Amino acid sequence: MDDESPDELLFKDHNFSSDLLRQLNGLRQHRILTDVSICAGAWEVPCHRNVLASSSPYFRAMFCSNFRESSEAKVQLKGIDSPVLDWIVAYVYTGEVRIAADNVLALMEAASLLQYPRLFEACSSYLQSQLAPSNCLGMIRLSEILSCQTLKEKAREVALACFPEVATSTDLKELCALELRDYLGDDGLCGEEEKVFEALMAWVKHDLQARKRYMQELFQQVRLQYVHPAFFHHFIANDALLQSSPACQTILERARRQMFSLYGSSAPDCKPLWHVPPRSSYQDFLILLGGRKDNQQTTREVLLYSSQTGQWQSLAKLPIRLYKASAVTLHRSIYLLGGMTVSGGKSLVSHNVYVFSLKLNQWRLGEPMLVARYSHRSIAHKNFIFSIGGLGEGQELLSSMERYDSICNVWESMATMPVGVLHPAVAAKDQRLYLFGGEDIMQNPVRLIQVYHISRNTWFKMETRMIKNVCAPAVVLGQRIVIVGGYTRRILAYDPQTNKFAKCADMKDRKMHHGATVMGNKLYVTGGRRLTTDCNIEDSASFDCYDPESDTWTSQGQLPHKLFDHACLTLQCIPHMTTHS
Incomplete structure (x- = not known):
C-alpha cells in the first residue's frame, strides 16, 4: 500500500508514460528538438539523444561518455541496414515492432548489438514458435551464433523429442x-x-x-x-x-x-555390457488385457494406464475373445498365447499366438504354439517365451512345456515339469523358472516349488509347507520373487539364493484370479475376485500398490470396471507411441 496521510492524495497517471512516448515519437517524426541522426550508410534517422540513451546501455555508453559520437551530429551504425534501423528506432519510440520470418534474424542481430534484451527475447520466442523437426538442428546452430540460450534449449528439446x-x-x-x-x-x-x-x-x-x-x-x-x-x-x-x-x-x-x-x-569369457539405463524418454505403462469384465462374457478390451497421468486409455481390442489365455511382454511387444474360444456353440482350445505392437496399436498373428492349451502359464526370459502346462484340447492336465525363440521365430518342446499343476505362480530369476504351488486336477493345493534350469533344460522340485497358493501371480521385486495372494491375503517374498521365505504386509482382502506387475520397483495388483468375511465371492475393481521400502499398501483408485482372470503386464515404451485415438 502507498503511504498516504489523511490530508493528501497520491495521484498516479497510468497513461502518462505511454502518452509521453507517443508525444516524443511525434516530435521525432517532425524533426522537432532532434539532436542526432542515426545512420545506416546513406540512410539517416533523426532522433533524440536522451531517448536513445534511456532506451539501451549501448546508446547510454555512446552518448553519456567521452566517446566521439557523444558530440557528433551523425552517428554511423555498422552491420545494420536501413529497414532494420527504422524498425529499431520505431521500437524505441513506440515499444512495438512487427516480427516475421523475413525480418526476425536481422532484428535479433540488431537487438543483440544494440542491447535491447526484451526485443531479443521476443525474436527468440518467435523462432521458438516456428520450431519443427525440419529446422531444429539449424536453429541450434543459429542460437550458438547469436548466443541465445533460450532458443538453443528449446530447439534441442524439439530435436530430442x-x-x-x-x-x-x-x-x-x-x-x-x-x-x-x-x-x-x-x-x-x-x-x-x-x-x-x-x-x-x-x-x-x-x-x-x-x-x-x-x-x-x-x-x-x-x-x-x-x-x-x-x-x-x-x-x-x-x-x-x-x-x-x-x-x-x-x-x-x-x-x-x-x-x-x-x-x-x-558365461565364460562374457563380461557384462557397460551398464547404461534406458533413455529417460522411455516410461513404464501398465497394460490390462482380456479377462472377465463385470462378471460377464470374456472381454476383448485392452487398457493402458500411465502412472504419470493417472489416466486409463483404451487400445486396439483383442482379435477374438479368449478365455484363460496367457500373456507376456517381450522386446516391447505383447504376446497373447493360447486360451479357449467359442465358435458355433463349441469350445475350442487354441494354439494361436497374437502379437501386439503398441507403436502401431495393432495385433498380428504370430507363430502358433505346438500344443493348444488354456489355463496355462507363460513367462519371458531373454529372447524366449516359455509356455507351461495348462489344460489341453481334451481337458487333460498338461505337464508339457514349450519354448519360443523370438530370433528364429520357432517353437520347440522342452523338458516336462515333474508335477502337472494348474494356476501356479510363475517367475523367472537367475537363469531359472520357478513354479510355486498351484492345484492338481482335483483342485487340491499342491505344496511344491518346481524349478527349471533354463540352460540345462532340467527340472527339480522342492516340497514346502509355506506354499498354498492357487490362481495367484508372482513377480520379481528386487532380488526376491513375490507371490501375491491366491485365496489368501498373504504376500510371500522368496529369496532364491537362501531358499527362504519372508512375509510382507498382507493385502486388504483374500484374493485370487487377480493380476500383478512391477513398475518402478513397486508392485501393482489389479482386480481379481475376493473372499468376503462371510465367505462370499465378489468381483473386484481394486487397484493397489505395494511399496517394499516401507512394506505398505496404498490404493491407486479403481479400475474402469470389475475384472478378473485378466493379464496384467508392464510395457516400456516412448509416451508419444501411446497417443492413439
Missing part, C-alpha cells in the same frame, strides 16, 4: 562428430535404439572416408542392451563397416554373448 523425423534430415548428416555424439548420447533422446543406430550409420556413410575414424566413439552411444535382438542379429552383428573396426568388433562380441547366451553374463 522428434528424433525419428530429425534423424532423416540433411541437417543431421551435417553435424560434426562431437555434436552427433552429444546428441545421440543424450539420455532425453526420444527414440528407439534401432533408430539411433540407423542415424549413426547414415551419418558415417555420408562422408565415409572422413568419418569412419569416429565410428567406435559414436557406436558406444547406441545402448545395445535395449536393441531388439532380431534387429541386432540381422542388421548390426554382421555389418561390414562395424566388422572393419577391431574395437567395434569387440563391442559386438560382448553384446552378442550377453544377448544370446542362455548363461547370461555369468
Whole structure:
C-alpha cells in the first residue's frame, strides 16, 4: 500500500508514460528538438539523444561518455541496414515492432548489438514458435551464433523429442562428430535404439572416408542392451563397416554373448555390457488385457494406464475373445498365447499366438504354439517365451512345456515339469523358472516349488509347507520373487539364493484370479475376485500398490470396471507411441 496521510492524495497517471512516448515519437517524426541522426550508410534517422540513451546501455555508453559520437551530429551504425534501423528506432519510440520470418534474424542481430534484451527475447520466442523437426538442428546452430540460450534449449528439446523425423534430415548428416555424439548420447533422446543406430550409420556413410575414424566413439552411444535382438542379429552383428573396426568388433562380441547366451553374463569369457539405463524418454505403462469384465462374457478390451497421468486409455481390442489365455511382454511387444474360444456353440482350445505392437496399436498373428492349451502359464526370459502346462484340447492336465525363440521365430518342446499343476505362480530369476504351488486336477493345493534350469533344460522340485497358493501371480521385486495372494491375503517374498521365505504386509482382502506387475520397483495388483468375511465371492475393481521400502499398501483408485482372470503386464515404451485415438 502507498503511504498516504489523511490530508493528501497520491495521484498516479497510468497513461502518462505511454502518452509521453507517443508525444516524443511525434516530435521525432517532425524533426522537432532532434539532436542526432542515426545512420545506416546513406540512410539517416533523426532522433533524440536522451531517448536513445534511456532506451539501451549501448546508446547510454555512446552518448553519456567521452566517446566521439557523444558530440557528433551523425552517428554511423555498422552491420545494420536501413529497414532494420527504422524498425529499431520505431521500437524505441513506440515499444512495438512487427516480427516475421523475413525480418526476425536481422532484428535479433540488431537487438543483440544494440542491447535491447526484451526485443531479443521476443525474436527468440518467435523462432521458438516456428520450431519443427525440419529446422531444429539449424536453429541450434543459429542460437550458438547469436548466443541465445533460450532458443538453443528449446530447439534441442524439439530435436530430442522428434528424433525419428530429425534423424532423416540433411541437417543431421551435417553435424560434426562431437555434436552427433552429444546428441545421440543424450539420455532425453526420444527414440528407439534401432533408430539411433540407423542415424549413426547414415551419418558415417555420408562422408565415409572422413568419418569412419569416429565410428567406435559414436557406436558406444547406441545402448545395445535395449536393441531388439532380431534387429541386432540381422542388421548390426554382421555389418561390414562395424566388422572393419577391431574395437567395434569387440563391442559386438560382448553384446552378442550377453544377448544370446542362455548363461547370461555369468558365461565364460562374457563380461557384462557397460551398464547404461534406458533413455529417460522411455516410461513404464501398465497394460490390462482380456479377462472377465463385470462378471460377464470374456472381454476383448485392452487398457493402458500411465502412472504419470493417472489416466486409463483404451487400445486396439483383442482379435477374438479368449478365455484363460496367457500373456507376456517381450522386446516391447505383447504376446497373447493360447486360451479357449467359442465358435458355433463349441469350445475350442487354441494354439494361436497374437502379437501386439503398441507403436502401431495393432495385433498380428504370430507363430502358433505346438500344443493348444488354456489355463496355462507363460513367462519371458531373454529372447524366449516359455509356455507351461495348462489344460489341453481334451481337458487333460498338461505337464508339457514349450519354448519360443523370438530370433528364429520357432517353437520347440522342452523338458516336462515333474508335477502337472494348474494356476501356479510363475517367475523367472537367475537363469531359472520357478513354479510355486498351484492345484492338481482335483483342485487340491499342491505344496511344491518346481524349478527349471533354463540352460540345462532340467527340472527339480522342492516340497514346502509355506506354499498354498492357487490362481495367484508372482513377480520379481528386487532380488526376491513375490507371490501375491491366491485365496489368501498373504504376500510371500522368496529369496532364491537362501531358499527362504519372508512375509510382507498382507493385502486388504483374500484374493485370487487377480493380476500383478512391477513398475518402478513397486508392485501393482489389479482386480481379481475376493473372499468376503462371510465367505462370499465378489468381483473386484481394486487397484493397489505395494511399496517394499516401507512394506505398505496404498490404493491407486479403481479400475474402469470389475475384472478378473485378466493379464496384467508392464510395457516400456516412448509416451508419444501411446497417443492413439
